[in-house]
Amino acid sequence: MSSRVPITFDRYLLYSETKEYLHKVAAGYPDLCSLNSIGKSYEGRDIWALTITAGGIASASEKPAIYVDANIHAGEVTGSMAALYLIDYLLGNYGTDTSVTNLLERVTFYVLPRINPDGAEVYLTTPHMLRSSVRVWPDDDTQELPGLHRADIDGDGKILQMRVRDDNKGEWKVSSKDPRLMVPRQPGETKGPFYRIYPEGYIKDYEGEPFTVHKAPWGLDLNRNFPSNWEPGIPGGGDYPAGEPETHALVRFIVDHPNIGAIQALHTAGGFFFRNPCKYDESKMDPQDLTATKAIARQGTKVTGYPDVKSPNSATLTEWAYEHRGIIAYTTELWNRYERAGIPLEDVRDKSDPDKFPGEFEEISLKLLEWNDRELSGKGFIDWTPFEHPQLGTVEIGGWDRKFCVQNAPPHLLEEECRKAAMWIMKHAAALPWVNITDIKVGDIGGCLKKVTAVVENWGYLPTNITNKAVQLKVVEKDIVELIPGPGVEITGKPRHETGFLEGYISGTRSPAKSAVQVSWVVKVSPDDSPPPSVTVEYRSQRGGVIRKTHRLKRTTPGNDRHLTKPDQDT
Numbered sequence: 001m002s003s004r005v006p007i008t009f010d011r012y013l014l015y016s017e018t019k020e021y022l023h024k025v026a027a028g029y030p031d032l033c034s035l036n037s038i039g040k041s042y043e044g045r046d047i048w049a050l051t052i053t054a055g056g057i058a059s060a061s062e063k064p065a066i067y068v069d070a071n072i073h074a075g076e077v078t079g080s081m082a083a084l085y086l087i088d089y090l091l092g093n094y095g096t097d098t099s100v101t102n103l104l105e106r107v108t109f110y111v112l113p114r115i116n117p118d119g120a121e122v123y124l125t126t127p128h129m130l131r132s133s134v135r136v137w138p139d140d141d142t143q144e145l146p147g148l149h150r151a152d153i154d155g156d157g158k159i160l161q162m163r164v165r166d167d168n169k170g171e172w173k174v175s176s177k178d179p180r181l182m183v184p185r186q187p188g189e190t191k192g193p194f195y196r197i198y199p200e201g202y203i204k205d206y207e208g209e210p211f212t213v214h215k216a217p218w219g220l221d222l223n224r225n226f227p228s229n230w231e232p233g234i235p236g237g238g239d240y241p242a243g244e245p246e247t248h249a250l251v252r253f254i255v256d257h258p259n260i261g262a263i264q265a266l267h268t269a270g271g272f273f274f275r276n277p278c279k280y281d282e283s284k285m286d287p288q289d290l291t292a293t294k295a296i297a298r299q300g301t302k303v304t305g306y307p308d309v310k311s312p313n314s315a316t317l318t319e320w321a322y323e324h325r326g327i328i329a330y331t332t333e334l335w336n337r338y339e340r341a342g343i344p345l346e347d348v349r350d351k352s353d354p355d356k357f358p359g360e361f362e363e364i365s366l367k368l369l370e371w372n373d374r375e376l377s378g379k380g381f382i383d384w385t386p387f388e389h390p391q392l393g394t395v396e397i398g399g400w401d402r403k404f405c406v407q408n409a410p411p412h413l414l415e416e417e418c419r420k421a422a423m424w425i426m427k428h429a430a431a432l433p434w435v436n437i438t439d440i441k442v443g444d445i446g447g448c449l450k451k452v453t454a455v456v457e458n459w460g461y462l463p464t465n466i467t468n469k470a471v472q473l474k475v476v477e478k479d480i481v482e483l484i485p486g487p488g489v490e491i492t493g494k495p496r497h498e499t500g501f502l503e504g505y506i507s508g509t510r511s512p513a514k515s516a517v518q519v520s521w522v523v524k525v526s527p528d529d530s531p532p533p534s535v536t537v538e539y540r541s542q543r544g545g546v547i548r549k550t551h552r553l554k555r556t557t558p559g560n561d562r563h564l565t566k567p568d569q570d571t
């Protein structure tokens with residue numbers, strides 16, 4: 001047994017630490033995993049992919065596979081840690097935990113914990129928030145323009161909010177129930193104090209109000225750069241589909257690994273899974289594909305508590321995965337502080353808008369602050385603190401910790417979130433096809449001729465094509481079964497047969513599924529006596545894996561004609 005590589009899930013690893021961990025793991029478990037760079041980021045960092053499977057890495061491409069990536073969005077670093085947790089969990093429990101061991105015997109995991117290493121590094125080492133790529137996109141280049149630019153002006157390492165007293169124009173007032181909470185000023189209210197709220201920052205070329213409040217300069221969104229329903233002008237979409245080095249590398253990797261039938265893209269925040277279809281109504285999706293997508297998600301809900309939600313987004317990895325590759329894919333939005341505070345997600349979705357529902361907004365916000373005081377010792381909300389602003393005079397800086405409370409789990413709650421993700425990914429992996437050669441029979445048909453009959457079955461939930469979409473798109477080749485003769489054996493007809501696809505038990509609820517196939521060959525066994533004759537049955541399925549079984553043939557002996565002989569030795 002290899003010894004586990006130490007890692008803790010109570011902090012967020014930098015790029016160098018992530019890379020070091022992955023290299024240690026690859027060195028420590030050479031029989032179970034291998035590490036490869038699949039390409040370089042915009043700033044030249046490697047994008048690492050760890051391949052994990054049991055039975056030798058050479059077999060990885062011959063098993064059905066799940067692809068797991070994280071952190072395409074710079075700040076969604078909980079996803080990175082969840083991917084590392086999955087790696088630690090699989091490797092650390094192989095050989096001792098039956099479900100992990102069985103899964104690694106039949107499935108390959110491709111895990112890419114940090115696919116946007118540049119963005120994550122800015123997020124983790126500077127006060128800045130950014131959406132995704134660090135490449136300043138032409139439209140975003142606002143840095144030299146007059147107006148408010150986000151910056152950590154009080155030097156506490158965070159970019160928070162500034163509340164600025166303005167009893168005339170102020171849109172906000174302090175809640176009477178908690179002095180930290182800002183609530184909207186209501187029509188006709190004239191008795192202040194009232195405040196304006198700005199992002200923390202400095203104002204270039206300040207000449208009094210009004211001034212423009214600029215967004216962060218990085219608006220390019222790698223997860224709107226995939227070649228599915230991409231169009232010019234899609235917010236953050238980039239210059240052309242898969243035009244960024246990171247997205248290009250991912251598309252290449254997935255296309256180059258046709259055994260991938262499951263995709264998990266780890267994001268934050270939300271506490272739900274985005275699923276397909278994205279652009280059109282569910283009624284237009286293939287019914288079996290939709291059933292599978294929803295049923296697998298339900299298994300995820302059981303282990304995470306998170307529901308599935310139809311995604312409204314286009315040009316994402318997971319939309320492309322289904323629409324162009326016919327792969328069942330989820331964008332898993334980890335972590336939700338409202339959920340942790342016991343506030344129903346429907347309330348958050350419907351009633352947390354301060355303009356439309358000021359009363360409900362105040363109630364929800366108070367519950368969040370109570371949770372913050374109770375569970376986070378108050379650290380999730382930085383109290384308003386006076387500061388002499390170079391342009392605005394006295395302001396107060398404070399607000400929610402956007403990085404490690406709003407967008408990501410606070411460090412002491414991170415491990416639980418990582419565990420949920422890993423359990424969900426294992427459920428998804430367990431739904432992949434599971435092909436077995438269950439029987440090889442040999443019958444003597446006279447002289448030196450024998451009939452070899454093999455039965456191949458899929459014991460998995462999903463069919464070997466994964467989705468009907470994949471068949472429609474012609475992106476998956478039909479399964480093939482082939483008889484490979486050993487020494488002293490000759491096949492009299494075609495050695496290879498196309499078998500189509502093996503259904504999974506998903507399709508058999510109304511009548512038994514066609515999840516087995518029986519194929520026969522006639523072989524001629526040479527009468528001389530050395531070496532012992534044998535045949536190998538090989539079933540090749542792009543998404544269901546490759547499986548082989550060798551069967552030793554008995555030589556025909558008098559009195560044994562036309563009787564089916566039981567397999568005497570399978571290997």
Ligand SMILES: [Zn+2]
Nearest residue numbers: 073076267268
């Ligand atoms: Zn995201």
